[in-house]
Amino acid sequence: MAATAVEPRPDEAEPRGGAPSTRIAVHGLTKTYTRRDGTTVRAVDDLTLDVDAGEFLVLLGPSGCGKTTLLRSLAGLEDVQAGRIELDGRPVEDSAARVRVPTERRGLSMMFQSYALWPHKTVAQNVEYPLTTRRIDRPERADRVRTVLDAVGVGALAGQYPGALSGGQQQRVALARSLVAGDGIVLFDEPLSNVDARVREQLRAEIRRLHAEIGFTAVYVTHDQEEALTLATRLLVLREGRIAQSGSPAEVYLRPTDAGVARFMGAGNEISGVARGDIVTSDAGDVVGRAMPEIAEGTPVVAFSRPETWCFDPPPAVLNRWTGTVAGTVFLGSVSEHTVVLPGGVRVRVRTLGATGPDVGAEVEVGVPADAVRVLAASGSPS
Amino acid sequence: MTRVRSPFAIAVGVLGLLTVVLVGYPLVRTVGGIAADGPTFGAAALDVLRSSNLLPMLGSTALVLVVSTSLAVVIAALFAWLSERTTARLGWLAGVLPVVSLLVPSIAGAIGWVLLASPKAGFVNVALRELGLPIVLDVFSWPGLIGVYTLYLVPQVYLPVSAALSDLDPALEEAARVSGRGPWRTLVEVTLPVIRPAILSGALLALVYGIALFSVPLIIGTQARIDILSVEIVRLLTTDFPPRLPEAIVLSVVVLLVLGVAWTVNARVLRGGRFATIGGRSSGDRRIALGRTATVLARAGMVGYLLVAAVLPFGALVIVSLQGFWSGRLTGPLSLENYADVFGSAGATLAGLRNSLVLGLLCATVGMAVALLLAWRIGRGGGWGRVLDATTKLPGALSHVVIAVALVAAFAGPPFALGGSLLLLVLAYLVLYLPQATLSAQSAFATVGRELTEASLVAGEGPAGTLRRISAPLMTRGLLAGWVFLFVLVVGDITASAILASTRTPVVGFVILGLFQNGTYPTLAALGAVVTVVSSAVVLTALAIRRRR
Incomplete structure (x- = not known):
């Protein structure tokens, strides 16, 4: 060369x-x-x-x-x-x-x-x-x-x-x-x-x-x-x-700075709610994340996270944790993606390696670390 | 934004300016002449309007043109579709089919049809009589005149329509087939509507060409006692002395008005509807399969057209040219006497043939080169591009007779004094066939993908180099097709030749007209056959080169 x-x-x-x-x-x-x-x-x-x-x-x-x-x-x-x-x-x-x-x-x-x-x-x-x-x-x-x-x-x-x-x-x-x-x-x-x-x-x-x-x-x-x-x-x-x-x-x-970029860059779990500092109050309860500085108290926001950052049976240090029901599973080859319904009817996707994971209909513990959740203004135009 | 103007851009700019002057000046001068000498032209106009044969003449002209243009559109659209989009395509003949009636210049073709279907001695009628059939095909009739007109209008529609069809995305038709339409309904419901702009512009071209067509009405119409406008205009200019220019111009204005209306209607229709963008993808082998019967019928139709448009008239010319006199029979002693007659007696024939050949080669080459540069400039857009686009199409909106008359008015006298010179003929041919030349060049440009030229610019080659190294080589096929068209039109031209040529500068059209007035049918046939052979040889060579690329 x-x-x-x-x-x-x-x-x-x-x-x-x-x-x-x-x-x-x-x-x-x-x-x-x-x-x-x-x-x-x-x-x-x-x-x-x-x-x-x-x-x-x-x-x-x-x-x-x-x-x-x-x-x-x-x-x-x-x-x-x-x-x-x-x-x-x-x-x-x-x-x-x-x-x-x-x-x-x-x-x-x-x-x-x-x-x-x-x-x-x-x-x-x-x-x-x-x-x-x-x-x-x-x-x-x-x-x-x-x-x-x-x-x-x-x-x-x-x-x-x-x-x-x-x-x-x-x-x-x-x-x-x-x-x-x-x-x-x-x-x-x-x-x-x-x-x-x-x-x-x-x-x-x-x-x-x-x-x-x-x-x-x-x-x-x-x-x-x-x-x-x-x-x-x-x-x-x-x-x-x-x-x-x-x-x-x-x-x-x-670390997308708005919901539009976040959605465009790949699949995500979005939990809508109202901002209170780094916490989002939603139908599924409080979600702890990292808020963009310009977000004001009480404004509508989404707690955005990638499916691969979620896990079943999360370790005790993970603050965001729920008990939900597995509604469906899609096998994608290297990973499987499970749809889990959280309290309040909020649906999230959770990824596991290979063909592993719980059965459909099973009651499971799921969670996502606060570091992996971005709190973004809800008005971000979908792209 | 200011741009640095390259020498190339300046040269093209100058060329564009020259074109505008060459097209515009004669017309402005002619119209200016009308304004300047009001009383004379007023009297001429009154003369023309009062003459008792004006209305019948306009009526018969309109009838012939409307019927033959409609027929030409139907035939051309059908054949173009069969050739481009279906399995009924006739191999290599498909390439010749669109221009086949142009192989036999219109003057020779008209004479050929007189020889075939004159009521007493026409070959066809003699044969019918011998077979005992009580049918007479009379070429000197309304159907005869309209039929021969149609033969010569078909190519005008065929070329734009077949170009549009070959660029048509086959998926559009396939979508119709999948939706449950058969081949014919697909043609009617999808294909034809999508290419409507091409059909319309073809019809307009046919109308323009038809109004200017002079040889066919002269040879067939005169004897059938059907008065046609183009013959009348030329008669005013050539048979009367002194030439009755004011009257001719008044009649030309009538032509101008008719074409102006047609042009406006065309533009209105094109603007009104939205048409599918035709993709650059070639259809390749994805053709519509026709059934066995349909294929046989379609091919028979195309072969029949081939016979009627070229083979039969040419055959008649050859046979009569070898006979001592025209009897309508195939028998009798054959000799080359007529050829000796035509080429021996006066030097004018050979000189005319040579002049026409040289002018054809010259004008086709220069014309396409100019058209390439102008099309390049038009493609760059902007106000000047639009001016050039309109100017280069303007001669198409005007009758050839009007242009020839305007050129005589502008350049024949002082200060140019080009009257009766070959240069005036060259200028006339270039102006007359500028629309065909630029249209061919523009459609050839359209076949070269935008990214191909952009890639060359990014690679550091300027516009001139990109045109020379990338665009022009890729446009060879289209440019060659345009060249053939121009050559045939120039060699077969008779309108401009009748008005602009002289005994000092004879061309084929001029010589043939002379023979028509003073000679015999066998000598006419001899010259017609020679012209056909010469022009076919050039055209078929060019088509062969084109196929090899």
Whole structure:
């Protein structure tokens, strides 16, 4: 991988603003669409964001949250109405100064949802293409193409046309093309949404490995939370064009700041009630958790927790404990999920490893540690 | 947002500006001429309005156009569907079917049909007589005229409709089948409504082409004593001396009004309804299976159309051209005398053939290159893009006769003094067929996925390089189809040629018109056969290249 690893971009300008390690700086970016009926939609709404060198930033959110628009704005493929974008300290988009560097002079790489392999060029020609505009001589280009194709495991297909390849192979070629330019900025637009689950998992692992080896800076768009958790060094959840939460994958998953993010990141048990400090008064009694600081006494809230943090027959130190009835069990392979009805008719899900767990109809003791319960405002819009 | 304008963008901008001037200036000048010389044009208008044959002429023109356009829409939609969406597709013939009647230029086809179905000596009628059948097929009649019109209008509808059908997501039809509809109900209830915009634009193209069609009414209509508008306009300009330009322009305005109404109706309908977005997925082999009987019938229909549109008229031309005189029989001594006659006596024929071939190749190539760049600019959107879009379609909304007249008015005299020059013909052909050229280029652009060009931009290649290295190679098939269309239209053109060509600058259309007025049927047949062979050779070569890609 040495050849692809440390080639500086010929069109890289010396950094002018921001910290030297900041590769992408977005400030106050706004992009609106006008619908046919005349209403205006804010796809990206006054968004500010920095991406550091070597980061793998994943933009996550439901469809229509603005994540793809944000990514395409970075590439200069969207006309934005307001805001500033700097790549390696070079302003490429600045509505105030009327600056707009066209896509082809931003020195980026991008992997598209539809592969976007050119059907009239061979695999090798497809991958070589970004190099032909970067003033690199022919032998070195061939060398780098070979290296990167080998790195993604399709070295044997260099002479084939994309039409002759399987979906997974095409995806690998598209990946090779986006990585061939070296340690630059690579944008990924839901690149794995068109391949089957097994290939998707393999490619995820390879993207992780290549990121570690090459050290490119990635901005990756997906609506799949599992994919986001696997790949991200930092996760950004977008909602209606704004950042709903930003943090490490574990942070966002375990400590969501609102109910919308919490629900989007995965299954959860929600017990509605009224806030009293860290305690939620609910139909099932009091639930102890960790409240967000801005939650006022007496406001409607939900006590949110992940099913895997619950257990049967909890140890004595666990404060939140109930006696309930098992209403149903679903076997999911590595885990089983049991629905338990608590006093007051509150239903929660409890996960156990493998095919273990109580029988349906059994009376059981269940509990969840206070650390695993987030007390969130009930108004968080469902996403 | 300010953009840095690349040399390429500037060049395309200049090209767009030139296009707008070339299309707009003659029309503005012609309309301006009307305003400037009110009394003359007023008198001309009165003359035209008072003439006793105006209303019958407009009536018969409308009747012929309405009936033949309707027939063409039905035939073209049916054949396009059979070819694109069902198992009745006729192998490689499916690629030729849409343009088949264009292989035989309309002038040659009209003569061919006179030779086949003239009441006394037509091959078909002689054969019927010998068989003792009391039936006479008379081409010099309303059905005859409308039938030959229809043959030449079918391709205009066929091309947009078949393009829309081949891009249609087969899932739409499959959903109808799953919901319990048979093939025919699926066609009527789902497929046709979904592609209604393509059908409408095809019908409009057919109407535009039909109004300008001159050879068929000249050859068949004149003898059938059916007056058609296009013949009348050309007659005012070419047979009378001095040319009666004011009267011709007044009649052209009538054409303009009719087409304006049709254009508005079309736009209104398109705006009113919402149509399913047609996906870029190719339908591949997911075709509707027709039953055995239906397949046989459908294929017989398509082969029959092939015979009627090209094979029979061409055959008649060849046979008569080899005979000393036209008797309607297949027997008799055969010789090449007529060919020697046509090409020997005056140099004009050979020069005309050569000119038409060169002009066809030149105009098709230049036209598609210009159309590619303009379509690229139109695709980038914005106000200027919309102006270009409208301007390039404007010649389609105007009769060819109007445009030719306007070009004469604008460029024939000083300061350009292009009257009777080949350059004026080149300009005329480019302007006349600009709509077909840009429409082909635009639909070819639409077949290249957006992400394919975006991927090239991200890779650091500019717009010009992306067009050259990615878009254009991927558009080869579509561009080649447009090229063929342009070539055939230019070689077979007779309207502009009749008005703009001269003995110094003969083209095929001009020579054929001369022979029609002064020559014999065997010599006409000889020239028609040669033109058909030459133009078919080019078209079939291009189609073969296209299939190989």
